[in-house]
Amino acid sequence: MRLDKLLFELGYGSRGSVKKILSARQVRVDEEIVTLGNTNVSPMIQDIYVQNKRVIYTKEAYYMLNKPIGVVTAVTDEKHQTVIDCIDGKDKKIGLYPVGRLDRDTKGLVFITNNGPLGFRMLHPKYHVSKRYEVVVNACLTQEDVIAFRNGITFLDGYTCQSASLTIIQASDTKSIALVDIHEGKFHQIKKMFLSVGKKVISLTRISFAELVLDSSLKEGEYRALTPNELQQLKKYLQ
Ligand code: URA
Numbered sequence: 001m002r003l004d005k006l007l008f009e010l011g012y013g014s015r016g017s018v019k020k021i022l023s024a025r026q027v028r029v030d031e032e033i034v035t036l037g038n039t040n041v042s043p044m045i046q047d048i049y050v051q052n053k054r055v056i057y058t059k060e061a062y063y064m065l066n067k068p069i070g071v072v073t074a075v076t077d078e079k080h081q082t083v084i085d086c087i088d089g090k091d092k093k094i095g096l097y098p099v100g101r102l103d104r105d106t107k108g109l110v111f112i113t114n115n116g117p118l119g120f121r122m123l124h125p126k127y128h129v130s131k132r133y134e135v136v137v138n139a140c141l142t143q144e145d146v147i148a149f150r151n152g153i154t155f156l157d158g159y160t161c162q163s164a165s166l167t168i169i170q171a172s173d174t175k176s177i178a179l180v181d182i183h184e185g186k187f188h189q190i191k192k193m194f195l196s197v198g199k200k201v202i203s204l205t206r207i208s209f210a211e212l213v214l215d216s217s218l219k220e221g222e223y224r225a226l227t228p229n230e231l232q233q234l235k236k237y238l239q
Contacts, residue, residue, distance in 0.1 A: 004037030
């Protein structure tokens with residue numbers, strides 16, 4: 001890749017600042033001082049130094065995607081667009097995969113990374129990672145439902161869910177809106193929880209996953225890299 005692009009991506013300032021660092025002869029590639037930004041470098045093979053400090057180039061990527069309905073939470077799929085297809089070519093680092101999954105008809109936050117150990121740990125039951133969903137159902141939610149969610153819903157197959165918090169935002173005979181917080185991730189969990197209290201989910205949006213909260217400026221299908229602050233908050237899963 002181009003040296004100026006690499007330094008820019010690594011946070012050595014604006015393109016102008018990178019140019020200045022180069023002209024000031026402060027960049028070395030292996031044993032050679034390089035002043036031209038368009039010099040091609042292979043950061044995984046060559047040693048690159050800025051002001052005598054070795055540049056560490058990682059190919060790690062961490063994105064939050066606002067998944068639209070219709071897109072599958074998979075790396076590849078023969079029939080449907082996948083969450084990885086939503087990532088632009090320039091950001092498509094090797095090994096990207098979605099951490100956890102949303103149904104095809106669910107929208108909202110999907111965390112995508114190529115850091116396998118991090119994703120694995122975030123899904124490990126030990127961490128009880130929390131997930132918040134905004135749910136629209138076809139009936140009137142009641143305080144009895146709130147209590148049933150708190151006590152742990154039992155599915156028809158006998159599985160009893162962990163205690164979950166249900167916060168009713170709006171309720172009428174034909175439609176209710178609520179927030180649900182869960183700490184586990186069974187197949188179709190939210191839909192099955194509502195079916196167990198006799199209600200059908202008509203719209204489901206994940207608005208948070210672990211420490212990550214869906215960025216409201218992301219339109220459906222858009223994604224962005226996690227901020228340093230968001231990354232910092234995920235560090236605990238690596239300890
Ligand atoms: N629960 C569901 O039923 N579907 C999802 O996509 C996520 C949680």
